[in-house]
Amino acid sequence: MKYDVCIIGSGAGAGPVIYELAQAGFNVLVLEKGPWFKTEHFTKDDMVATRRAIYTPAFKDEFHVLETKDADGNWKAVPTHESRTDFWNGSAVGGSSNFMSAYFHRLKPNDFRLLSEYGNIQDGNMVDWPITYNDLEPYYTKVEHVVGVSGAVVPHKHLEPRSTPDYPFPPLVTNRISDWFTAAGAKKGYNVIPAARGIISLPKGDRNACYLSNYCGSFGCSSDGKSSSRAALINDALKTGNVEIRPDSKVFHLETNEKNEIIKAWYYDLAGLKNSVEATLFVVAAQAVETSRLLLMSKNPSSPNGLANNAGNVGKNLIFSAVATGSGFIHFDDFPAEKIAEINNPMTFVNRTLVDFYEIDDSQSGKKIKGGIIDFLIEHSNPMPKAVKNKKDGDRLVYGSEFKTKLHTYFTTRKKVRFEAFTDWIPNDNCYVTLDPEQKDKWGDPVARIRLGYHESNKIPGEFLAGISKEILTEMGARDVSGAVSTGPTVNLQAGGCRFGNDPKTTVLTKDCRAHEVPNLYVTDGSFMPTGGSVPYTFTIYANAFRVAEKIIDQLKSKL
Amino acid sequence: MAQFSDNIDNLEHWQTNRRQVIKAAILTGTLSQLSFLQACTANQLTEEGNDLLDANQVGILKSVMEILFPNDGNGPGIDDLHAFEYIMWVLHDTGSYEKYRNLAIEGITWADEQTQKNQQKNYLELSQAEREQAVAHFNETDYGTEWLSIILTYILEALLLDPIYGGNPDGIGWKWLNHTPGYPQATEELRYENILKTVRAAYPKTES
Structure with missing residues (x-):
């Protein structure tokens, strides 16, 4: 059987394509490396989610090699099975969107033209996108309605243009500490506003609303309230009868003909046997690192350096989110009991953000530079990470009655308030994927x-935003406030590697996310992004995949 | 005397068979918490050793665990948490990180060697105060700190993971820390060793 489309991967970059093509009547085959968890298989079991990390591959089976600079400035490569640094995010039907926290911020118009607006940065590879915010806006709106986004639009100076006045789902119920963040921001002159989430607050079709389990990030959702690719799109696509999902199917090679068209996708099944499938079009959406890896592995006579890589751009300009994080502690004995009663409950949603500094005046250069957003939150509910952190006091292992007192005090007398600031990860020549x-x-x-x-x-915008965040936490009355820029990659926020653009010499994909060199190959995960913007990527990946799905349908119709 | 010897022989024979059962289960990956505990009574684990630890090692491990997480009136102690039984399961669990499992066991022998070298006594011959001093001394070395840290992490798992894994009976650890668990909780079908089998059994039948 020859399928109309074979899609490799099933996360946020694949779901919209699966959904749209199935609705349009095309037969779709999905090859997903991971298993197919259904909603009823998700529990709040810390052993499954974090201690044994069942949702990601075992180190002995699949891993990465990470190159980082050592103290002498030399690049040092270490396999993750040695460093125990997990670089996976979720290997399952629906991908890592099953396990996301789902902070959904749109990009701003300036994010599409960083080079024009702010100029290049030495040793940076800043470019403008080949599309504008206006090109993507209808698809952000589509995501809000079809995938499901909750929140409340409020005016602020960096509010992006919207074709609809508000989100289709009202804001989720939050811990009342949200009001503390807002009030503290107001006292300092900052506009802390509601943050949108890719989580529905009302039922939608077969999906139930969020039931406030308080075990959200890193855990699968038991109500389908979280807008994962699986719950929000794939389940509906399956109802058309046009979609076949093959879980546990790891694609390792895309075979081309003499015209450099893909004719077969080769994959290993659960038993490790090699299989192949034929299709008219192929879509790769395996998350940025693995997408580049698959293309690089797919060497053919017409593409000896890997598929779509005759110009040598595959894997280049990989990006993450640049972040600054920090925290403080609200000590219960610092506040009246009635105030603490407001916040001392299991509710973990805060959903507050600060967007005032999406653009900032850099005191050093005297120019406007790109800033970012700050999300405010409280510590995740699952207790193991909190408990393990308490073992150490500096480098010293704490144990015995001292440890028990420390642990009990941590859990019962305070609440950890946190911030995560997101800024652009400047693309550069030293951030890339190879084999x-x-x-x-x-x-x-x-x-x-x-x-x-x-x-x-x-670091410049990161340190600035960390400073603002610490002001707000301190104003709230938090103690032991700290925060700093992290120079490491955000493993769960990865993009780039197959830049889209108009020049086939410098980009891998056209502005429609079709490979310049391969007429029947599309890439629809975050790989297309030449710059990332100062927000988490998932919302934009969903929106772009809906946009590209229309181009794929047009191409398929032209072949009929 | 003869009768005692017979009993010893029988006991050894019984233990040998039991060890073979457990080892076979480990090799085939079928040793869940439930079957492990059915295979090993608490008495066998604590006093007579088992397929991984001899009686001396069991004694040292239990003593160190009690020092790391004492029954001091502030919340549960390791017996309340079934922490020793939990750790024995982890040490048999091929899904847990092998390096840490090996280090957890090797560290017990290392601890005994340390006290033999420094105090000229086996660890179990030390008084309680001497044992506490010895553990403090272990924690002054990199190896000792790493070993103690691994054991303490296992104790925390017995304190805070779902009771289905053998520790935290009736949520005693959660209650102590005023923690509200998430819902739905783990089930036998969906516990970590079984979940992928359960998930794959639910796949729709498709033609390939």
């Missing part, structure tokens, strides 16, 4: 080797 020349996965294929070059200029 490791030695290390192999369980199938004998080369693993992705990722050089994690961090641009020092990322």
Whole structure:
């Protein structure tokens, strides 16, 4: 059987394509590396989600090699099975969107023209996008309605243009500490506003609303309230009868003909046997690192350096989110009992954000530079990470009655308030994906080797936003307030590697996310993004995938 | 005397068979918490050793656990948490990180060697005060800190993971820390060793 479309991956970059093509009547095959968890398989079991990390591959089976700079400035490569640094996010039907926290911020118009607006940065590869915010706006709106986004639009100076006045789902119920963040911001002159979430607050079709389990990020959702690709799109797409999902199917090669068209996708099944499928069009959406890896692995006579890589751009300009994080503690004995009663409950949603500094005046350069957003939150509910952190006091292991007192005090007398500030990860020549020349996965294929070059200029807006955040936490009355820029990659927020653009010499994909060199290959995960914006990527990945789905349908119709 | 010897022989024979059962279960990956506890009574685990630890090692491990997380009137102690039984399951669980499992066991022998070297006594011959001093001394070395840290993490798992894994009976650890667990909680079908089997059994039948 020859399918109309074979889609590799099933996360946020794949779901809209699966959904739209199925609705349009095309037969769709989805090859997903991970297993197919259904809603009823998700529990709030810390052993499954974090201690044994069942939602990601075991280190012995699949891993990465990470290149980071050592103290002498030399690049050092270490396999993740040695460092125990997990670079996976969720290997399952629906991908990591099953396990996301789902902070859904739109990009702003300036994010589409960073080079024009702010100029290049030395040793940075800033560019403008080949599309504008206006091109993507209808698809953000579509995501809000079809996938499901809750929140409340309020005016602020960086509010992006919207074709609808508000989100289709009202804001989720939050811990009342949200009001503390808002009030503290107001006292300091900052406009702390509601944050939108990719979580529905009312039922939608077969999906139930969020039931406030308080175990959200890192856990699958038991009501389908979280707007994962699986719950929000794939389940509905399956109802058309036009979609076949093959879980546990790891694609390792895309075979082309003499015209450099893909004719087959080769994959390993659960038993490790090699299989192949034929399709008219192929869509790769395996998350940025693995998408580049698959293309690089797919060497053919017409593409000896890997598929769509004759110009040598696949894997280049990988980006993450540049972040600054920090925290403080609200001590219960610092406040009247009635105030603490407002916040001392299991409710973990805060959903407050500060967007005032999406653009900032840099005191050093005297220019306007790109800033970012700050999300405010409280510590996740699952207790193991909190408890493990309490084992150490500096480098000293704390144990015995001292440890028990510390642990009990931590859990029962305070609440940890946190911030996460997001800014642009400046694309640069030292952040990219290649194939490791030695290390192999369980199938004998080369693993992705990722050089994690961090641009020092990322720190400027990060430190600025960390300072604002600490002011707000201090104003709230938090103690032990701290925060700093992190120079490491955000494993769960990865993009780039297959930039889209108009020049086939410098980009991998056209502005429609079709490969310049391969007429029947589309890439619809975050790989297309040449710059990332100062927000988490998932909302934009969903929106762009809806946009590209229309282009794919147009191409398929033209072949009929 | 003869009768005692017979009993010892029988006991050893019984233990040998039991160890073979457990080892076979480990090799085939079928040793869940339930079957592990059915295979090993608490008495066998604590006093007579088992397939991984001899009686001396069991004694040392239990003593160190009690020092790391004492029954001091502030919340549950390790017996309340079934922490020893939990750790024995982890040490048999091939899904847990092998390096830490090995280090957890090797550290017990290392601890005994340390007290033999420093105090000229086996660990179990030390008084309680001497044992506490010895553990403090272990914590002054990199190896000792890493070993103690692993054991303490296992104790925390017995304190805070779902009771289905053998620790935290009736949520005693959660109650102590005023923690509200998430819902739905783990089930036997969906516990970590079984979940992928359960998930794959639910796949729709498709033609390939």
